[in-house]
Amino acid sequence: MSRETFPDPNAADKPKMIRLALIGASGAAEAYGAIQTRLHSASWAVFAPLNDNDSPAGQALGQATTTKSTEALFTEQANDFDAVVIDANPSQAASLAKAATTLGKPTLVGQLPGGLDVLGQAEALLMPAHTWRFLPSIQAVKRSIDAGKLGEPCLLRIHRWLPPESTPESIAERILPDTDLACWMFGGAPEKVWTLQSAANPDYIQFHLGFANDGMAMIDIAGSLPAGDSYFSLSMIGGTGAAYADDHHNMNLLYSGGQPNALRTNQGHADLTGQLQEFVDAISEEREAAVTLADTSRAAAVAAQVIESAQTKQVTEGKECN
Amino acid sequence: MANPEKTFRAGVLSVVKHDYLPRAVAAHPRFELLVVADDADQPDWVHERNQHFADEFGIPYVRDVAKAIAEHDLDLAAVSSEAERHCDLAVRAADAGLHVIADKPMSTRLSECDQLVEAVQRNNIKFLLWNRNYLPALIQAKEVVQSGAIGELHAIHVDFYFSKDAGPPKGARQPGDLPINWLERQIEAHADGSDGGVGIEAMGELQIEGIYPLGYIRMLTGADVRRVFACTATHFHQANVDNNVDDLATVSLELDNGIVGSLCIGRIGAASHPDIGEIKIHAIGSRGGIVITEARPEVSIHYRDQPPLEFKNKRIANENDFLLMDDFARALDTGCEPILNARGGRDIAATVFAAIESGKTGQPVEVTPLK
Numbered sequence: 166m167s168r169e170t171f172p173d174p175n176a177a178d179k180p181k182m183i184r185l186a187l188i189g190a191s192g193a194a195e196a197y198g199a200i201q202t203r204l205h206s207a208s209w210a211v212f213a214p215l216n217d218n219d220s221p222a223g224q225a226l227g228q229a230t231t232t233k234s235t236e237a238l239f240t241e242q243a244n245d246f247d248a249v250v251i252d253a254n255p256s257q258a259a260s261l262a263k264a265a266t267t268l269g270k271p272t273l274v275g276q277l278p279g280g281l282d283v284l285g286q287a288e289a290l291l292m293p294a295h296t297w298r299f300l301p302s303i304q305a306v307k308r309s310i311d312a313g314k315l316g317e318p319c320l321l322r323i324h325r326w327l328p329p330e331s332t333p334e335s336i337a338e339r340i341l342p343d344t345d346l347a348c349w350m351f352g353g354a355p356e357k358v359w360t361l362q363s364a365a366n367p368d369y370i371q372f373h374l375g376f377a378n379d380g381m382a383m384i385d386i387a388g389s390l391p392a393g394d395s396y397f398s399l400s401m402i403g404g405t406g407a408a409y410a411d412d413h414h415n416m417n418l419l420y421s422g423g424q425p426n427a428l429r430t431n432q433g434h435a436d437l438t439g440q441l442q443e444f445v446d447a448i449s450e451e452r453e454a455a456v457t458l459a460d461t462s463r464a465a466a467v468a469a470q471v472i473e474s475a476q477t478k479q480v481t482e483g484k485e486c487n
Numbered sequence: 488m489a490n491p492e493k494t495f496r497a498g499v500l501s502v503v504k505h506d507y508l509p510r511a512v513a514a515h516p517r518f519e520l521l522v523v524a525d526d527a528d529q530p531d532w533v534h535e536r537n538q539h540f541a542d543e544f545g546i547p548y549v550r551d552v553a554k555a556i557a558e559h560d561l562d563l564a565a566v567s568s569e570a571e572r573h574c575d576l577a578v579r580a581a582d583a584g585l586h587v588i589a590d591k592p593m594s595t596r597l598s599e600c601d602q603l604v605e606a607v608q609r610n611n612i613k614f615l616l617w618n619r620n621y622l623p624a625l626i627q628a629k630e631v632v633q634s635g636a637i638g639e640l641h642a643i644h645v646d647f648y649f650s651k652d653a654g655p656p657k658g659a660r661q662p663g664d665l666p667i668n669w670l671e672r673q674i675e676a677h678a679d680g681s682d683g684g685v686g687i688e689a690m691g692e693l694q695i696e697g698i699y700p701l702g703y704i705r706m707l708t709g710a711d712v713r714r715v716f717a718c719t720a721t722h723f724h725q726a727n728v729d730n731n732v733d734d735l736a737t738v739s740l741e742l743d744n745g746i747v748g749s750l751c752i753g754r755i756g757a758a759s760h761p762d763i764g765e766i767k768i769h770a771i772g773s774r775g776g777i778v779i780t781e782a783r784p785e786v787s788i789h790y791r792d793q794p795p796l797e798f799k800n801k802r803i804a805n806e807n808d809f810l811l812m813d814d815f816a817r818a819l820d821t822g823c824e825p826i827l828n829a830r831g832g833r834d835i836a837a838t839v840f841a842a843i844e845s846g847k848t849g850q851p852v853e854v855t856p857l858k
Binding site: 317319320322324326357359361362363364365366369371373375379381383385387389390391396398400402403404405406407409413480 | 646657723745746753850
């Protein structure tokens with residue numbers, strides 16, 4: 166479903182408002198607070214800060230109350246919300262998601278660790294946060310593929326360069342978004358993986374994924390840009406067309422003496438909005454969300470194969486994720 | 488001491504495809520085109536094209552290479568035949584004491600490239616393999632890298648997609664249709680200049696065009712490629728399917744000095760880009776990164792009833808061909824090496840052949856070093 170069109174707020178058959186609880190730090194409260202007016206059929210009901218210091222940030226969520234802890238959220242205030250959004254680091258996210266789904270609460274959770282066994286069989290809708298899929302640029306490319314405009318996907322090329330402050334510490338976390346994008350766009354796991362790392366730069370990795378029907382992905386990720394902005398470029402070459410989502414193309418210029426600076430035009434919070442609306446719509450429509458645990462598992466498995474290939478310096482045969 | 492006023496006398500040994508090479512020779516004041524020559528036993532279409540070029544420049548066409556060389560006191564040969572004859576003509580010219588400028592790709596056989604390197608050394612002549620390293624964007628890329636702005640180079644990537652059609656699309660062949668004949672298709676393609684693969688031997692995109700992006704990588708890194716892992720496929724064009732050659736390839740590269748990189752190359756169809764194609768260089772170093780669009784600078788031109796296949800963005804200030812001839816004149820004057828000499832061209836060819844083999848085996852392949 167396009168995340169750029171919205172239902173008529175006056176429609177007679179509009180779904181009931183879903184009350185959301187947010188578990189996160191101040192940054193998450195501010196980010197979700199900034200998009201709350203864009204949200205349809207849902208509103209913020211409770212904020213559960215991960216740390217006491219984050220409590221004041223709950224004001225950004227408008228009418229939402231701030232609870233004293235996540236434990237209180239799941240006990241004393243369990244009836245005050247319908248669904249949960251969790252924005253926590255991998256060490257906390259899975260256990261919090263488990264607690265939420267055990268209560269029967271649909272849950273949107275980021276960031277999940279690679280090992281998802283702790284979650285077991287979710288007792289309610291569980292949507293992993295793959296925010297990178299909801300960038301407007303990525304959505305536009307995927308819609309073109311799904312509409313058949315590009316033909317069969319043939320080559321996915323990604324360059325992702327990050328400054329140290331934006332670079333996840335673990336290689337697996339670092340490469341997960343792009344292994345997920347590749348699997349998502351090709352509709353499955355790769356059959357073959359080949360990885361190279363730079364001896365001179367441990368924060369650099371490049372890998373090739375070979376998909377069925379001669380599909381290919383070539384991805385390089387660097388975590389060694391100087392402090393500052395990042396760079397991202399994605400090209401999808403299909404059998405009958407191509408799509409290019411490229412920061413280079415979307416730069417404006419700043420002249421302030423010397424050589425001009427390049428300013429990337431912002432995609433705003435559209436990724437967060439799109440992901441959250443998809444979560445809300447999946448609840449309302451009583452369907453599976455666009456992103457599932459199987460997607461995360463698959464991407465994590467491919468990330469593990471990328472790392473294995475780097476370590477063994479061998480081509481790794483892909484393994485289908487069950 | 489070389490005479491900087493000397494005009495070098497050039498002969499064109501076959502000009503059967505896009506003719507930018509001999510035109511570049513003719514356009515430079517240090518060079519003079521005197522004759523077109525080819526072997527007598529070539530097919531009619533070859534003679535026709537040679538004669539056509541000779542007529543345009545008001546020079547004779549001689550159906551005897553040795554005779555043309557002997558009678559015209561040539562200093563150099565410009566070789567623009569089918570790729571499978573590049574090395575033979577170049578070696579013969581070198582053995583006759585001529586300097587050589589040859590079109591790409593160097594050859595369809597690595598062994599012939601080795602023979603050419605040996606002939607160049609044996610005869611102490613200069614050899615230039617045609618390339619695009621003097622495009623304005625490449626000059627800028629080289630300046631940035633050499634200035635140290637991104638520090639020590641760690642990784643380099645080139646995306647090189649030509650958005651051109653190459654005959655009927657994949658899947659066009661109907662039951663009962665004969666496979667497309669490669670040479671006939673390439674002869675047809677001469678009309679729009681897309682005949683870089685002309686010849687009896689079919690060649691994939693990696694082989695036809697790979698020299699350009701690998702030439703960029705070689706120039707910017709100063710390093711040789713040691714090992715490759717490649718995937719090759721045929722996704723777009725029926726002629727490539729019928730002749731079992733790639734039109735899309737990805738190549739992971741391991742170079743000297745710990746540098747890694749990649750090349751993604753293909754002829755992806757006219758529908759897949761508003762202009763000639765997406766051609767970009769990405770390089771990461773110890774202090775930063777650079778992203779270069781090879782086509783720039785360019786000007787956008789749009790008008791009513793513009794033909795759909797006319798490129799809207801036109802390259803400007805492109806002096807690549809002239810600067811290559813400047814480079815070669817400098818090599819002849821001073822004895823220095825041209826920007827892409829026989830050894831460099833041979834190593835690029837070796838990388839291409841290793842990538843083709845890797846694509847077939849599904850395993851990394853070491854690049855064969857020059858013996």
